[in-house]
Amino acid sequence: MRRIIIDCDPGHDDAIAILLALAHPDKFKIEGITTVGGNHNVDKITDNLLKLLTLVDKDIKVAKGAKSPLVCPLVTGEEAHGGTGMDGHNLSDIKFKPIAKGAVEFMKDIITEASEKITLIAIGPLTNIAMLFSTFPEVKEKVELISLMGGGINEGNKTAAAEFNIYVDPEAAKIVFDSGIPIVMSGLDVTNKAQMYYTEFKRLKGKGKVSAFVNDLLDFYSIFSRKFGYDKGSALHDPCAIAYLLNPDIFTAKKYHIDIETTGTVTRGMTVADRRKLPEGRLNANVLLDLDREAFVNMIFNALDILDTECNS
Template identity: 65%
Template sequence: MTKPIIIDCDPGHDDAIAILLALANPQHLEVKAITTVGGNQVLDKITDNALKLLSFIDADIPVAKGAAGPLLGQLVTGEEAHGDSGMDGPDLPPSRFKPVEKHAIELMADIIRSSDKKITLVPIGPLTNIALLLRAFPDVAANIEEISLMGGGIGYGNVTSTAEFNIYVDPEAARIVYESGIPITMSGLDVTDKAPIFQDEIKALKERGEVSHMVGELLDFYSIYSRKLGYEGSSLHDPCAIGWLLRPDLFTGQCYHVEIETSGRATRGMTVADRRKVTEGVNNVRVLTDVNRDAFMELIFDALDFHDRNAAARKAKV
């Protein structure tokens, strides 16, 4: 059965790969819309990146702009990892598409309310849009199946020693989402750092078809920051949230009561999991902790093969 999803994102190199992975599996996932949120770069840049990507693969999907910054304070971007454009590397042509006029949360609410199947939300950026959606339109929660998100980490952080980027950018929004009562599967650093792509695999991508080559160029740039941090490979963070929906058998996880820390000099943005045998709170999050990396990478390569074939077929028609 096809699962209808909305991807909320801030492209972002790994966001782009997550989108490609979802769109390569139409027999399993129906991407109803893509919404954007300020995160890896400012809102206009990441929205343009989403539109360029969709235009590049000829996928006419509604794109709506959402929140430009967090609920409180100023936006912190991921420019050091993602570059000035937010998706530096390949030189993608200008998009043929434009965003819809509705705000992201209005588009999400309309889709969720009108759907005869429950919608799965896939936020792979800061959780600002999702928090605003739940606060502005609380009725939609009844028709949300699950939230499969990329964010957090119960062992460590990457912006600080305790906080992962997506949660750190807007912990107040994350707290609203984590306390919503909607089932949450969290692809945090605990699992995403176990899904790296290595230089030989990036090189192989660049020797394949048009879309694979473009992704190889994305990863060439993305891997610069990974190597700077001392990693051997580049973690494919955001695609894990899509991978879970496609192949949950590839992942290992554990349910915990998870809270979001919104204060504390060293802990703001921390995802705090109660891992005691007897806990005080109800388990609210499935935390993914491991993945079959080789099988996951095969899923990524198969998805890119799908897009390469489609690109070749389009060229053959011209």
Template identity: 60%
Template sequence: MTIPIIIDCDPGHDDAIAILLALAHPEQLQIKGITTVGGNQTLEKITNNALKILSFVDTDIPVAKGAKGPLLGTLVTGEEAHGESGMDGPVLPPSRFRPIETGAVEFIREILLASDEPVTLVPIGPLTNIATLIRAYPELKSRIAGISLMGGGIAYGNVTRTAEFNIYVDPEAAQIVFESGIPITMSGLDVTDKAAIFDDEIEALKTRGPVSVLVGELLDFYSIFGKKMGYHGNALHDPCAIAWLLQPQLFQSKMLDVTVETQGIYTRGMTVGDLRTKTDRQPNVNVLMDVDRDAFIRLLFDALAILDARYVQQASQGES
């Protein structure tokens, strides 16, 4: 059974890898569109990055530009981790594709209305576009099968001691999404930090085909920041939200009541999970807590092998 999805993203090294992972499995995931949101870098830069990735693998999927910044305040970017372009490292040629004229929220609305079945949203950046959609068109919630998001962390944060980047950038938007009543699966730091790729595996990628080499070069740059922060291995955050749709059996999870802190001096952007055994609120989020790392890495390598073969085939067809 093929799941129709919309990827909402801010590429971003791990966003790019998540897109590639989804593209390798058209028999399981039908990407109806990609929307972009200011996050890891400014909207223009990350939209350009999404288009470059699609152009590299010669896949024309509609890309719609979304919010430039959060619902409140100004945009905080992830330049320290992702560089000046938002996807520093490999030098990719300019994209042959351009974003569509329709904005992200209206584009998502059109897809939801036109689809014969509910669509799964996969937001792997700040939740501004998704919150805006829910607030503008609450009647469309029934057309959303679920949300598989990357963001948050029950145990700790990475921008502050309590807040993960995607939620920290727009906690008001995250609060709207988490309180929407839509089924949510959360790939937070509790699981994504365990979905790490190590240096020898990154080197192995660079001995394979063109798409694998690209991912290896992306990870060369992306791992610099992780090592500065003391991590052993490079966490593949955003691909977890796609991997859960492809192979949910790789993950262990808990249903928790999760709220988003928007006011705290030290806790703004924190995803507060209720870990008590008895509570007066119903759990609203399927929180991924652990992953079979080796199987996760095999899933990634297998996906890149598919894309490598497709790349070579497309190149040979272009020469003939």
């Protein structure tokens, strides 16, 4: 069983990624979930996470993290995620509270006290993790892997060159990619292909309450998707970082050395892949490039079925 910490900014696709992890207690021991300013400010993001955990009645430690990036003001994703950061749902109840400890200290304690290595799943800007490595560099030897959603070696979405999560805090991303820890990068090269078609998510409407919640999320999220040229469905970016850990065989990947552009006028936040033939030791990221879309979508549906059954029992 893999011991994990999820660092996130829910967010529609973040919520689906977290549900995917929660549905597999046989695969993951979730040591905690940390929040970071990204899709919206960290207070709204944290409330969204607590509402999600209340929906499925999962009492998992939540630690609130960075309000803003290391250097620049926070840029949010309201254009995609709405005024709450997770519009489209009707959740209001919050049963749980975040712990008093901040995200960085919380992650440090979990990692240093663990008897085995921890996997970090990062599906928001990388501010918390960069602060962790900068403040407590000794933890790096006890991190097995970072599975992250961010970047893209061929395209951007926030700008022509940069994907949103990396664009929000490229200085943090550079610290993480330079950390020496193995990285699995679920960037736009694969996540734009990880679409749930509009005809598919409508099947969720008549099912249990978790499926109905996801249907509501995707109803809203699809408005943004259509505006940006997704004619068939919505790309579920963040769940790829979880799905890879559940079944890497449904993905195609290639190792690259990835560097982060932090100073370019039009390329700030770009994940630059070195496509030359380099020694294995220089290749710092396993970059996901393609996937079996149907297997991925079935994985999401199966997870929602599991959670629906749990909530009805």
